[in-house]
Amino acid sequence: MKVTFWLLDLNYESNNDVPEIWIWGVTDSGERVLIIDDHPIAYFYAVLEENTDPSKVVEEINKCHLKCVSSLEIVDRKFFGKPVKAVKVCVKMPNVMPEYAKTLRKLEGVKDCLEDDIRFAMRYLIDNNVVPSTWHEAEVTEDSDKRDAHVDKIYLAKTSPRVLEKTQLPPLRILGFSTIYYSKEGSPNSERNPVVMISTATNGGEQKQLLAGDDRNDKPLLESFIEYVHNIDPDIIVGYGNNGQDWPYLRARCKKHGIRLGVDRTQTEPHTSVYGHVSLAGRANLDLADYAGEFPEVKVKTLANLADYLGVMKIENRTIIEDIDIPDHWDNKEKRKILKQFSKDNTQCIMGATEAILDFAIQLSSLVSLPLDHVGTAAAGFRVESFLIKKTHPLGELVPRRIEQPYRPYAGGLVLQPIPGLHENIAVLDFKSMYPNLMIVHNLSPDTYVSPKDPVPPGGVNEAPEVKHMFRKEPPGFYKEVLSYLIQVRDQIRLGMSKLKAGTAEYRLLDARQKAVKIITNASYGYAGWVGARWYVKPVAEAAAAWGRHTIMTAIDMAKKENLKVVYGDTDSIFIENQPQKINHLSKDIQEKMGLEIKPDEIYTRIFFTEAKKRYAGLLTNGKLDIVGMEVVRGDWANIAKKVQEKVLEIILKEQSPKKATDFVHEFIYELRQKHVSYRDLIIWKTLTKPAEAYEVNASHVEAAKMLRAKGWELAVGDKIGYVVVAGEGRLYERVKPYMLASYDEVDLEYYVEKQVVPAAARILESFGVTEEQLLQARNGQKETRKLTDFFGA
């Protein structure tokens, strides 16, 4: 019989030393199924030295008497594009491979062993062309063995599943949850602090809140949670920070009470994998925090901020309870209501954010062939690599081992010095996917690189400017194959989208897919130059960068020849006078000459530069401001400084009145000194990029972090520390406090005037002759001073 299913999760099991791949799926009729393939093949390669007799090596391998070897086969493969002979060593159990590979590496005639380091579930996906988060069809029989799996049906696969072309998602059951821990001693510790609240919600619209008793005993709460998850039987469980925090914590609490956190579809507990995600057998555990990085505009990556940005729940419409205030809220009957609402809102934020993110996660999972629960924790480099492994397999390319390499920097993109001041009517021409297209056009790829030691290939080479790296012209390298595929697929998806109504389910799915394709395409250049990459070949990245510099320089020359003034440019863009006819002509010329597409991106009716690169602000034709690189868009400046700078830029760009902007700054400083700005707008956020002890100099945010730690708050690398500057003596780092430990009265407002507001405003106004000193001058006692409402509106 046949079964059609969408692949939710897969895992490898050893059943009395017989390896099995368990594939968990949801059928189109909504059945939960487990399909077991009990004939997966485990193998690795012994790659032979040149001029070695393969049968001799086979003999040698046989002499090793490795008892789990089931077959040896002499095969032709490629390694970095060069043809090689290899022995495919099939084994009965995947876990013996690293050891066997180590043994065989020592044999004469064996150059190296490869692919023993591919994890078995991935091996299965690659070899059988099975894809996570995708529909398949499989020929199966019903399984007669008793197996402990909580699904509607268990099947044995007669053949490995085949991918089906089908885009819609199955009817997935989604459960979101968030937790509240009770701790008066700083960061909750699972040894001593209970979980007092778990709020859940399902995509079916069911909401529930589980509470500990007034004695804060969480045993009944945990038991009901386990039972509830079991009853809902979700396919996907979503949280925010559940990988690093909730699952390990809940598991520890359960252990303390002697209960098992049985929330998956077998009888095992959640376990953290080596890849950093928590895996629940038969379900996909999703941590939205892993996707927060996709939204760089959100500077402090809390659930509330993410949900606010996504339009799920506006932060001004809710009460945020800081961790430090939780015990107080739990202990007080009235305040506990607010805490319950806060927790409920958190879960609603999770459900709303899931709406916005899940399609993308699913498409990414399917594109790069990493299971849904794994793709979120996988860093960009590993997503690209997984994709490449999948795509190179049919080409016969062997997957290199990850080798520790010394880091050697190389020259990157070209950045022009901007012409400072205001410019009218400026167009930005962007090269479309410049690096991927350069890799395609010049056939830059790990398998096409011709080292100076190599003979020149018969078809000739492309030689990169400046760096002189050579790449054979023919045949196409796998980067060319793969990148052409990605670019073509994305164009196709976007064509499909253009025929649909925005907002429909199908449109959103396609949009998620084109986004997934885009991020993988754009990360390919970075991957090529990453020392951690299996296919790390520095000349590939270096040549792409060199071609990039050559390309933009040529484009600038051509623009100048058209008498188009160039005011700025960065890597793959040029900012020029907006003369449509000339620009049209220029794009065509560039396309013809270099085989790269360049198209107008933004048009600025007016744009402002200082002397600094990578910082500018423009007025778009729709009347909106586009601010790049300035304090306004930086997360490490107090909000007051950002607001002032934004307003100054708006006045300058729209009204071109430095006088009015200066008046505004004066008025703002006056109001600030009157404490008419909110405390939250004084917080400065900075990331802890290493353990507090590892810093070589004293830094404000590190001092603030230490103060938190002294109160029991554990801080991890990567955490954002919010602090305010308080009045007092000494260095800046001696005058900071974490914002939750300070009050408005302690704040040193003069610091904010002199080191935040004035510099941010002066950055712009100094171009118009207004100095910091002038900005600092208090209001001059005119009768008609403006109110801030004159600038911000009432």
Added chain:
DNA sequence: GCGTTCAATGTACCT
């Protein structure tokens, strides 16, 4: 002993 100078450190941004 005290103010100034400047390289080093650290963070966040741009493409």
Added chain:
DNA sequence: ACAGGTACATTGAACGCG
């Protein structure tokens, strides 16, 4: 734990000053 290029604030030691 995808690349390099860049701006800027602050620290802290070197420097200059007698």
